[in-house]
Amino acid sequence: MSTLAIDKAGPSRKVKYGSMSRDRTWALRWSYFFLVLFAIFFLTPPVYMLITSLKSSAEISAATNPWWVFHPTLSNYVELLSSNQFLRFFWNSSIISIIVVIVTMMISIPAAFALARMKFWGSATLATGVFLTYLIPDSLLFIPLFKVLGGVQELTGITLLNRWYVLVFIYPTLTVPFCTWIMIGYFASIPKELDEAALIDGASWLQTLTRIFIPVALPGLIAATIFAFTVSWAQFLYPLVFTTSVDQLVLPVGITTTLIKGDVFNWGQIMTGALLGAAPPLVIYAFLMDYYIAGLTAGATKG
């Protein structure tokens, strides 16, 4: 009975194989076709930034073909990179992001270690709390935080509002929960035998963390660092609310508020500024793409 069935399938098989491989080729062609379409959709804005940044104001207002540069010039870049104001924005953004990364790591690595390895009273609740904190958006907290900062300022006499360093205290609320969460995942995936061996050899908890967990979970650490940096670099709402003086602004706020003067849009400079502001995350992404993507997907797949 079964041999009969196989015999029957025999002759028709070859035909089916041929049609299947033909199907595959077509599927591949269609895939490439649609991928090109989507790539155009996804890459149009950044490419258009680049095109506009290479144009002079005269060419922009001449309303020629917007998709082509007829007289490429670097004057926008020269002008911005020699303007103290723009360099100030860049400096503020850099220093804030770097400090925030360091603070984030100093808070989230020890906490993730404790939550991943030391079962203590309330550790499960705290881990859940960390995850929930990650889900609280900035747009829910900016008004009360504004008042709280004002209150602290009155109470202690330390100026907090309209100072760039206030952002160093605020940004960790955005970076620490996610970084802790993904570090818990990375730490939990380390085999228990490793730290048990270390503890038996007489290592303290802190030594276990610095000698074993941090080196072994280094890829996760890099992913978390990239996340913390890009989040602080891109943050727009908090600096918009908490800082107003031109010398205290960070890049995204600085570009949107100072380069747009009244109703006059100097688009060449705005696009140059936006491109320069997008450059650090793009460079990090280009060099550390695998870590970047690992960090992105770890949030939902780990833990």
Add this chain to the structure above:
Amino acid sequence: MADVVVERGRVARATGARKGSSLRNALGRKSTVAFFLTLPLILLILLLVLYPALYSVHLATLNKAMTKFVGLSNFTFLFKRETFWMVVRQSCIFAITAVVFKALIGFIVAHFVHNIPAKGQRKWRGMLLVPWVIPPAMSTLAWLWLFDPSYSAFNYTLSFFGVGPIPWLGDTFWARFSVILVNVWYGAPFFMIMYLAALKSVPDQLYEAAEIDGANWWQKIWHITLPMMRNIIAITTLFSLIVTFANFDIVRILTSGGPLDTTHLFATWAFQVGIQSSDIPLGACVSLFMVPILAVAAIFILRDVNKRGNEA
């Protein structure tokens, strides 16, 4: 089992160093160490997240000068304003439409990337994730310029097809369309990456078995891919729903809520009311209306994430 071993290690250590004072003993205890390791995290969450969150409930019950307790009159005031209901409606339209399209485009693109030979996948994936990498405030400026009323590059291109100039940001319908378009552009790559990771984790044998059984591509998607990816789709969609619902950057830069407040979301309207018109209690009140939807989404995410944890 593991705990027992660890405990034994600690006991061995403690007996080895008999001379250690009781203070040192207390410091070396697991729960004490754990407490100090998590203390900064707990302080951060309590002082800068939980306290402000509760404080905003208090703020919402004050009058504009923040001198008097007025109970729920801020809320009743909002209920009587037409703009408020428009913001509620627009926030829901914006979030739901944008998330649906992000999920669809992400799913489709992930499939195409998964289809092509493994060699080229990295390059395509790298290229297609670029919108997610650029800070949204920066890329929205590029969109603002693409939508510019007098020099719009889109209208220039469309004019060759005989499509008249479109008032991208000047007309209510098109302004709503534009903010959703930019949000989809920014968020779809995130879905693509998540779905691509999920697609890779579906065992090939399932597809092979289905192919032998004569399943077509649609049946394979419906009966294998979607069930296998159900959890990741749920988590990603709910997460994106929260982020999209609370969006600020894109609408703020693109339209600032205009024309005639028709594109305002909770976040941008709260900013306008609370910070720009300095009616902080009313602003706090507006942003509190995000809480119910965020809470529901968060509960479901938590359930799915825990389920995932148990499966693994």
